[in-house]
Amino acid sequence: xxxxxxxxxxxxxxxxxxxxxxxxxxxxxxxxxxxxxxxxxxxxxxxxxxxxxxxxxxxxxxxxxxxxxxxxxxxxxxxxxxxxxxxxxxxxxxxxxxxxxxxxxxxxxxxxxxxxxxxxxxxxxxxxxxxxxxxxxxxxxxxxxxxxxxxxxxxxxxxxxxxxxxxxxxxxxxxxxxxxxxxx
Amino acid sequence: xxxxxxxxxxxxxxxxxxxxxxxxxxxxxxxxxxxxxxxxxxxxxxxxxxxxxxxxxxxxxxxxxxxxxxxxxxxxxxxxxxxxxxxxxxxxxxxxxxxxxxxxxxxxxxxxxxxxxxxxxxxxxxxxxxxxxxxxxxxxxxxxxxxxxxxxxxxxxxxxxxxxxxxxxxxxxxxxxxxxxxxxxxxxxxxxxxxxxxxxxxxxxxxxxxxxxxxxxxxxxxxxxxxxxxxxxxxxxxxxxxxxxxxxxxxxxxxxxxxxxxxxxxxxxxxxxxxxxxxxxxxxxxxxxxxxxxxxxxxxxxxxxxxxxxxxxxxxxxxxxxxxxxxxxxxxxxxxxxxxxxxxxxxxxxxxxxxxxxxxxxxxxxxxxxxxxxxxxxxxxxxxxxxxxxxxxxxxxxxxxxxxxxxxxxxxxxxxxxxxxxxxxxxx
Numbered sequence: 001x002x003x004x005x006x007x008x009x010x011x012x013x014x015x016x017x018x019x020x021x022x023x024x025x026x027x028x029x030x031x032x033x034x035x036x037x038x039x040x041x042x043x044x045x046x047x048x049x050x051x052x053x054x055x056x057x058x059x060x061x062x063x064x065x066x067x068x069x070x071x072x073x074x075x076x077x078x079x080x081x082x083x084x085x086x087x088x089x090x091x092x093x094x095x096x097x098x099x100x101x102x103x104x105x106x107x108x109x110x111x112x113x114x115x116x117x118x119x120x121x122x123x124x125x126x127x128x129x130x131x132x133x134x135x136x137x138x139x140x141x142x143x144x145x146x147x148x149x150x151x152x153x154x155x156x157x158x159x160x161x162x163x164x165x166x167x168x169x170x171x172x173x174x175x176x177x178x179x180x181x182x183x184x
Numbered sequence: 185x186x187x188x189x190x191x192x193x194x195x196x197x198x199x200x201x202x203x204x205x206x207x208x209x210x211x212x213x214x215x216x217x218x219x220x221x222x223x224x225x226x227x228x229x230x231x232x233x234x235x236x237x238x239x240x241x242x243x244x245x246x247x248x249x250x251x252x253x254x255x256x257x258x259x260x261x262x263x264x265x266x267x268x269x270x271x272x273x274x275x276x277x278x279x280x281x282x283x284x285x286x287x288x289x290x291x292x293x294x295x296x297x298x299x300x301x302x303x304x305x306x307x308x309x310x311x312x313x314x315x316x317x318x319x320x321x322x323x324x325x326x327x328x329x330x331x332x333x334x335x336x337x338x339x340x341x342x343x344x345x346x347x348x349x350x351x352x353x354x355x356x357x358x359x360x361x362x363x364x365x366x367x368x369x370x371x372x373x374x375x376x377x378x379x380x381x382x383x384x385x386x387x388x389x390x391x392x393x394x395x396x397x398x399x400x401x402x403x404x405x406x407x408x409x410x411x412x413x414x415x416x417x418x419x420x421x422x423x424x425x426x427x428x429x430x431x432x433x434x435x436x437x438x439x440x441x442x443x444x445x446x447x448x449x450x451x452x453x454x455x456x457x458x459x460x461x462x463x464x465x466x467x468x469x470x471x472x473x474x475x476x477x478x479x480x481x482x483x484x485x486x487x488x489x490x491x492x493x494x495x496x497x498x499x500x501x502x503x504x505x506x507x508x509x510x511x512x513x514x515x516x517x518x519x520x521x522x523x524x525x526x527x528x529x530x531x532x533x534x535x536x537x538x539x540x541x542x543x544x545x546x547x548x549x550x551x552x553x554x555x556x557x558x559x560x561x562x563x564x565x566x567x568x569x570x571x572x573x574x575x576x577x578x579x580x581x582x583x584x585x586x587x588x589x590x591x592x593x594x595x596x597x598x599x600x601x602x603x604x605x606x607x608x609x610x611x612x
Contacts, residue, residue: 071247071340073247074325075339077322078326126306126308129308130307130308130311130318133308133312133315134315134319134322
């Protein structure tokens, strides 16, 4: 709204957390994904943010890289290429009650049907399927998907009470998974 | 013979829309490209905003071509202020645009349209039988994204563009490090043209009015005049005198026509036909090797046009990266004043026009944005009318796929135009 916007953006250039640089020495990547403007679709983003706050000693380890990405798309392939293990946290939709936390192994993830309505038809399921097809060795990297059952995904809405209440448990599960992967 | 083809949600396009084709007595009785993605009101959001916020807001219109929205907006606002950026800034803008063309064209050629030509439902099934093709596509695309990261901090919605130039010069080292990848990409793009020329394209010849930016000394992307194959050459500021938008009740996107009421074509085919003489030598050789006869009038073969452009933009990116040497201020010091300005650049999907009115504080009073897909929507419907006689003779599934393929060959960005696609063909 004002000319003061300029230095804010310039400062953003220098410190912007979305700069797409890998982390030297990184072995485990924790990715929270979803859309912050669509209610419970932001569950993955918020769960990873809360995990960072609750477990800074783990999140700040040099071999661990936590990243929140709103629209992950094909960029996920590059992120997975850089990691020995990955934990992806995202909102999911099944018949379970809102806030239910699912832990899915790579085998269970591969059962996803690619049916995304993402831009140009590329969402998480499609990208993981493409990863399995093109890079079987990479797909064998230890991948876990933590799914948080979404209730409402209305445009502009915040998290539902059920999903908000489930975030601490999701953060604890992220920590358990990271510790397991760190232990090899 | 009567037939109905309906695709309620067309895949491999950006945005939400549907297609209905009703054929009666062997002729197209009704064709509707229904754009039902909700309107996005960007022009309204911009009113009251300070001009330096505009490029970062308009970038959010599209995740595939954010640079185009940034560039058209900054040129329009610089026009309003009566300023011209320095040659080094202009060169960096072209390099940034090279990155966008590379990532957008690689995505469309290999992952969005090639599955249609190779009989695959999607890039996923294509990857299962031709993994190296898809790996090449991903690498080609990634290099384009890396250019955007090096200049604008991130691959989607980069943040370094401002009215008057760039907030700061990007470091040379990350750009120079891309040179070996760019050299690989140039060779891969040449191979892409050879491969593209061998694909089995449906037959369709259309008598288009081609419209694109033209620049006497370079392949038209930024600056120049708006050139039509009908002979019309207009300064960018006079675009609205020749091309008008109108509301179509069934659509949340406006439709554009020339003032004579005819539809016209923007995008890679128009650029190729009008501007091929400005290609860099590597692209001229690739065009010759492709065997294409110009003017190209088959919309399905826009894939080949994109492939030749891919060669050009890789070659230009190499030139610009080699020459990159930050010099002087990265942006002009702006003296604000009330005014009005227009700007147009060539987005990967075609001409993108912006016009703004600003007050003496540099805040937006009025904004008008005409994206390429809005200009091409009437042309897509007209092409489908031309295709209808072929569709009648085809089995239902083949007819549906051929119609969908036609729409996809335009690489429509419905989100930009509103602005997902669903198709229904009905035979009565």
